[in-house]
Amino acid sequence: MNIKKIKEWLRSRKMKSEEKYEETKKEFEMAMGKPFITIKIELPNGFDDLRAHFLSLEKDEQFLDEVRDLIKKRLVHERRGVKQPS
């Protein structure tokens, strides 16, 4: 019997339940707190040399403010009934 494999299985089970906990918590946060979105954006083709810079954008407050402004603009347009380019 491979104890290592069994331990790994037990660990993966624990991780699965932790993932489920985070998922459930996110649903409660969405319902009770301010709603939020999580977007996955891949590094655009041809920018492999800027990989580190790309990854740092996730915590770049200036960049995040720009994204927030963009969302605000989009929502303002939505409220005015202006059709957005898809």
Next chain:
Amino acid sequence: MDSTVIIFILIYLLTILISTTELLPMSLAALAGALLTAWFGIQYGLFTYEDTLSFIDIRLLMLIIGTMIVVEIAERSGLFRVAALYAIKFSGGNPGRLFVFLCVASAFVSMFLSDPTAMLLMAAATATITKLLNYDPVPYFLSATIMINLGGTSTLIGSVSNMIIGMEANMGFTEFLVYLAPCEIALWAITILTLYLLFKPRLGKKKTLPEYSPAESIKDKKLFYKSMFILLLLIFLFLALENLNIGPEGIALGCAILGLTIANLDPAEIFKELDWETVFFITGFMFIVKGLERTQLLNDISTQLFQAAGGNMLNASLMTLMFSGLASTVVSNIAVALTFVPIINAHVTPGVNAAPLWSALVLGTNLGGAATPFSGAVCIMAAGALKREGILVNFKDFAKAGIVTTIIQLGFSSLYLLVRFWLIGG
């Protein structure tokens, strides 16, 4: 004591030790134990291979799996999340009311969900609201844990140990309610009051709740109403069809099939989420206990237990309550229920009203599970969720609430058994 009995006791104890400490997955430990039981039992001529085919109670497994499917569909629809959201909303930001409503919601969802699933849901709800309102999460978390352990004591499908006892004792949904519902309702009130008094100084001050509508969190309204219909149908049929010679397992499986048909969900996805670990643990452990039963050991224990009780049913019931309650504080209550069932059965003869004994076993196996941080999966999960939130809860804090409420619950249950079966009768 001959060598066969010693081997079977060793298999039994090793399985409990390995599954409790999680040295191996509990399902694997029980299945390995079952394999050894079969091997030694056949070798020593205790039973034949054909005998072993009857060791597993298919009706019990059908009831457990059927109920799991119905509940899984309901969980996917967000039914229980919405219930928790309403409980929080109705508190209006008052910490005392929030505490009580979270306790009630925890016990309520645990009437349907398995304890670990209910814990996952209520831990997430508690973490979110206590963070939003800046409350100390420990009192809310610990109380939810204790209430989840208590919830569902009086229903046939409230816990797996109830299903085991119900099937073996032939106790239907109605009998469960008649014998145990008054006790459970009183236990909810007593436990919430105890926890409230224990944690009152730590609950926090009144805050304004964020504006939200629980109904808006329902992603698929059609699925929500369908799953609610199936769950209500299950309960209605449990109550209505009891006298029509249809066992609860037939109703549970029938509702599960109907649910899968109308919910428009991929059955394979539902099956993947069922708690197979528990199903296989029960299968293996049931086999081990049947093997032990064949050695006459459980029969002897039963005789000695009833002799110690002086042949008095009241004493025997109180002893069953205390022994099973204490055993459940350290061992899985499923293992305790499976072990106690043949011990009680050995004493049940035609004409003897065994309801007090079965009720005592139901109460004992349900109440012992939240005494310490290591008493059951639900306590371990609560401690884990708190750790994830960056809050370390010490053993003393946990055990203080757990032990105090367990002692009060077992004490009250003793009184209840006395009043319900000896003063009122039935």
